[in-house]
Amino acid sequence: MRRLLGGALLAILAVSACAPEPRRAEAAPDAFHGDLEEIRERGTLRVLLPTRVVADQLPRGGRPLNHERQLIEQFARDEGLEPVWIRVASRNQLFAKLLAGHGDIAAANLTASDERRRSVQFTVPVSVVREQLIGSGDDPNPVRSVDDLAGRRIHIRRSSSFWSTVQELRERQPTLVVEEVSENVQTEEILHRVASRAYDLTVADSNLVEAVLSYNLDVEVLMDLTGDRVIGFAVRPESKLLLDRVDRFLSSIQLTTRAGRRHTDDLDGILKRRALRVLTRNNAATYFLWRGQLMGFEYELAGEFAREHGLRLEMIVPREGESLYDLLREGRGDVIAAALTPPPERRLDGVTFRYPYDRISHVIVARSEEEGPLSFADLRDRTVHVQRSSPFWRTLAALESDWGFRLEAAPEALEMSAILARVAGGEFDLTVADDRTLEVERSWRRDIRETLTLRAGIPLSWAVRESNPQLAAAVDAFVKRSYRGLFYNVIHDRYFGERSLQAAESAVREDRFSPYDEIVKKFADDYGFDWRMVVAQMYQESRFQLDAESFAGARGLMQIMPLTAAELGIEDLDDPESAIHAGIRYLDWVRDRFEPQLPVQDRMWFTLAAYNAGPGHVRDARRLARELGLNPNRWFENVEKAMLLLSNVEYSGNARHGYCRCREPVAYVRQIRERFNAYVEAGNLVRGG
The missing domain is CATH 1.10.530.10 (Lysozyme)
Known part of the structure; x- marks a missing residue:
């Protein structure tokens, strides 16, 4: 495949890594009120959800925002059905479309309120949340009680389940002002406006609040406004068989367990939960969000492993200061997939490194415009910038005096791409990168190049707990089976293969800017x-x-x-x-x-x-x-x-x-x-x- 300047990494809508891409309805569907038997005859499950052309944010906490979509894909696959996604303009149209027979099931992080239950049936919980009052983290007058709400403003959408909650709150504090927010503004955006003090207060579900707090967003939970509330899928009242099958499916994977629960069990327990929690880093070589699509070599490889075992994939990115290894030991993830270089003994305090899935080289990187260095002797009087925490530091420190170069510590906060950019711009003289990362960067830039190889054949491995021999064996078997196979080669070439930045221009007539x-x-x-x-x-x-x-x-x-x-x-x-x-x-x-x-x-x-x-x-x-x-x-x-x-x-x-x-x-x-x-x-x- 060609890599075109400015046109790469284009994607829209994050799709589950664990299932084939479902199709979209060609047009507005005909009304259809049948139950599961009729749905099976048709072969498709019509899913109503709000229009959202791109993913809202990078999932970091193990419960991606599209997890409901993943669940429905998995349910449909179990039932031999093809999911068809039917978009509606706003949430307040979901129930009308469902009852009119234009969809079979609605999925939109829906609270199963008493008012909604009067018109539709809800499944057993997908999750259990509380509605929480949210304010800015640097509010000089934080709300600690209902009395403190006097004269304050709460910003919410009228169609949300929070509207009735806030009206009840207003009865207790009559001077509270409720500001209606446009239906086109997502709750995540409202939370960011509260953080920036553009909005005063808002209400959000606790699971969403937990997700945005993983980004160190400066908001504060002021109080719980409700007890536990159920989030579920909605079906028509007459769809009793469909409701029963979805309930059984959800119950079988124990989704009501609160996010963040720790599990250290082996593969048999993971299979019962039907979810694989993968600890990783957020960078261009492992896992990232680009133009609405989740991407990354480790992400796609882990997705293939999950799909082979019938598991949902949950990606977990540690917060600043957290260790991947500590999170694994504590049971907050099942496997680390983050381009790890194992130590010689292939073990590290309760963690074992598995069969290598790739090998890399450490190379010296210079600006493309310069000819050298052509040999290690050419490094004399040059300056090499790398981070002290990088795997390159120890190697370079051992060579510094012999070859006469200066070793300088690069800021720890810089990603590798930023260090390479400083080399390209002349701010840094030289640096060291692994050849995979360099290939990713050179897929869109030609102002840096590889010069000398410091080390070659360095293995990369996934890591699991030593107490999980079943999972360790499954990872080894997967890597041995997949390595250099068709799927592996396709995704490896996608991220690390040689791709040309150049493309021949089409012939253009002198009186036109383009043929079109x-x-x-x-x-x-x-x-x-x-x-x-x-x-x-x-x-x-x-x-x-x-x-x-x-x-x-x-x-x-x-x-x-x-x-x-x-x-x-x-x-x-x-x-x-x-x-x-x-x-x-x-x-x-x-x-x-x-x-x-x-x-x-x-x-x-x-x-x-x-x-x-x-x-x-x-x-x-x-x-x-x-x-x-x-x-x-x-x-x-x-x-x-x-x-x-x-x-x-x-x-x-x-x-x-x-x-x-x-x-x-x-x-x-x-x-x-x-x-x-x-x-x-x-x-x-x-x-x-």
Whole structure:
């Protein structure tokens, strides 16, 4: 597969790693009120859920936000059904669509309130939560009692189950003000607005609060407003067989156990829970969120292991200061998959390292423009920058005096990509990286290169507890069976293979900017875009190649994921008109993620950055810009500066969407702007320009 500059890692909608991608309904479904027997005859399970084109955040705590989707996929697979996802515009339409027969089951983190139970049936609990009052962590007047709510404001959506809870609270404190929030604003975003003091107070379910607190978000739980509340799936009252089967399925995997419970049992216990908890790191070589899709070599490999054993995959990223090994020993994960180099004895205080699944080399990295160093003798008087905690430090310390170079400690907060960027920019002289990480970086940049190999053939292994011999044997068997097999080779090449940044440009007539100007003009006008901006973006995405395909599976002139195109109601990405329509329609969807009050140009730059990296990373950058005293409403020299910092663990560790290879979207926006300006200046060469 080709890797196209600016068009890689394109994906929308995080899909479970443990199941094939389900299909989307072609159009609004016909009304159908049958129970499970009729559903089996049809062969599809229609699932109603709110429209959400991209994943909201990187799952770090073992309970991903799409876990309900994973559960339904697993249930459908057990029943021999194909899940069909039917999107509705807002949550308050879910029950009407369900009762009208336009879906079989509704899934949206739904509270099984008494009011809702009067119209629909709820399954046994998917989870058990409490509704909690939330305020800012630095509120000078924190709420400690109902009396403290006098004159305060609570911001919530009217359609949420919290609305009735707050009305009851208002009866106890009449001066409390309830502010209605737009139905398009997700609860996670409301929490971030509370953290920034844009909103005063809000209410959220405890499971969601726990998730956002894993990002060190500065909010505080002020009080529980309710006792335990059940979160479940909803079905029609007449779907008794379906309800019974879903109840049995949920009961069998014990989902009512609260998130964060510790388990140290072996594979037999994991199979009973039907979930594999994988401890990992958030970086470009292991596990990351890019443009709405969960990605990473370790993530995909662990997903294949989970799928082979019929397990859901739960990825757990430790908080700053937490040790992967400590979390494993404590039973907060089942396996570590984080590109670990095992010690010579292959054991470490109750942890055992399994059969190697890959081998790497440690290489010296320099700027591409310089010729050396060609030998170790050429290292004399050079400076090598690595972190003291890295596996390279000990090797270099032993060589420093012999070869006459200076060893300097790089900041511990920097991710490897940030260190490599400093080498490319001349701030650091040389560094050392493993060849896999270097390949990831060189998939989109050519200003750094490998020079000398320090060590070769270094094994990488997963780690499990010594007390889990069944799991250890299963991991070894999986690695031996998969290593260099078809699946392994495909994903290894996807992340670490040699990919060209270059793409041949299509022939363009002198009086056109692209072969597709007229099509672009048509759809750009429909959606209110400058067509020359879209052409500049199309060049950046595909070099006008209709058959362009990124290693992540994005296709066509605008590098759209097929699932995203389907979510937008467009199927054929091999057709120029359909491909361009899909790209512009998605661009319009992305633009709507940003407030219309922004300056027009900056809203466009935010939109382009979000098209490339995902809206979530741009929102993270805007929040960070505000914290740094930069203007969160201006892209150039403000938000773009903050975005570059999201490749550093110091900042990405607290970001809702995690690590970001954000030099790429920053360059992406600048290059599109430059090409757009050139098109504008050359407008007299274009008919109608």
